[in-house]
Amino acid sequence: MHFSQCQDKEEYVHAVFSSIAHRYDLLNTALTFNLDKHWRRFAVNQAGLKPGGKGLDVCCGTGMLALEQARAVGLSGRVVGLDFCENMLAKAVENIRRTPYHGVIELIKGNAMELPFPDSTFDCATIGFALRNVPDIKRVIAEMCRVVKPGGRVVSLELAKPGIPVFKQLYYIYFNYLVPLLGRLGVGLSGPYQWLPDSLKEFPHQSEIRDIFAGAGLADAHYYELTGGIVAVHIGCKA
Structure with a gap:
C-alpha cells in the first residue's frame, strides 16, 4: 500500500488503530503466542532506566510498554506515554488503572513527529x-533523540525481516495469510490486520534502521534480533 502524502498514512493508521483498540492487547498476545511480553521486557532492559528515572514511550498505544518502563523506574519514577489515537489512550487508561503504577504514568495525546517536550527531558x-506506522521514520527518531538527555538511550521494538532459511518462509506464510485471517475473526473487520503484513513489506530492513539511528547522531547504534529475527530491538545512545 502506497501513500502519496504523509497525512494520508497518518489518517489511515489512526483509523486502523481506532477500530482495533478494544481487542488490541488480546490479539497481540494470541498472535505472538504470548511472546510480546518477553519482547517488551527485553526492550526496556536495553533502555537503561534506573529507579526514580524518567522515561518516554512514543506511540504508547494501550500502555503496555509504558507499564514496562514504570516497573523499571518504580513508584518514585515517572513515565510519559504519548499517542495520537484517543481510543488507544482510553484503553491505556483502563490497563494502567489496574496496576500500582497509575500514579507513575502520565498519558498525553500528541504526535510522534512533533514531540511536545523540551530538549533533553x-x-x-x-x-x-509503531515505527513502521509513522509517516517519516527519520524525523521520529530525530525527535526521540532530541528529547532524551545526553547519555540517554533511544530504543525501538519493531517487527523485522527474518533471514533464516525455511523458518523465514514458514513465518511469512503465517504472517501474510494467517495473521490477517485470525485478526479478522478477532475484530470482525478485514482491513486492520491486513495492515500488519502490508506495513512490513515497505519497512526498511533492520540494518537500515540501525543506519537511521546512527544518522540521527545516536552513538553505538546496534540491534538485537529476537525469536529468529521476526522482531528487532534497536538501541542508540545520545552523545
Missing part, C-alpha cells in the same frame, strides 16, 4: 511496534 525514549 527524559532518560530514555522507547517506541514499540
Whole structure:
C-alpha cells in the first residue's frame, strides 16, 4: 500500500488503530503466542532506566510498554506515554488503572513527529511496534533523540525481516495469510490486520534502521534480533 502524502498514512493508521483498540492487547498476545511480553521486557532492559528515572514511550498505544518502563523506574519514577489515537489512550487508561503504577504514568495525546517536550527531558525514549506506522521514520527518531538527555538511550521494538532459511518462509506464510485471517475473526473487520503484513513489506530492513539511528547522531547504534529475527530491538545512545 502506497501513500502519496504523509497525512494520508497518518489518517489511515489512526483509523486502523481506532477500530482495533478494544481487542488490541488480546490479539497481540494470541498472535505472538504470548511472546510480546518477553519482547517488551527485553526492550526496556536495553533502555537503561534506573529507579526514580524518567522515561518516554512514543506511540504508547494501550500502555503496555509504558507499564514496562514504570516497573523499571518504580513508584518514585515517572513515565510519559504519548499517542495520537484517543481510543488507544482510553484503553491505556483502563490497563494502567489496574496496576500500582497509575500514579507513575502520565498519558498525553500528541504526535510522534512533533514531540511536545523540551530538549533533553527524559532518560530514555522507547517506541514499540509503531515505527513502521509513522509517516517519516527519520524525523521520529530525530525527535526521540532530541528529547532524551545526553547519555540517554533511544530504543525501538519493531517487527523485522527474518533471514533464516525455511523458518523465514514458514513465518511469512503465517504472517501474510494467517495473521490477517485470525485478526479478522478477532475484530470482525478485514482491513486492520491486513495492515500488519502490508506495513512490513515497505519497512526498511533492520540494518537500515540501525543506519537511521546512527544518522540521527545516536552513538553505538546496534540491534538485537529476537525469536529468529521476526522482531528487532534497536538501541542508540545520545552523545
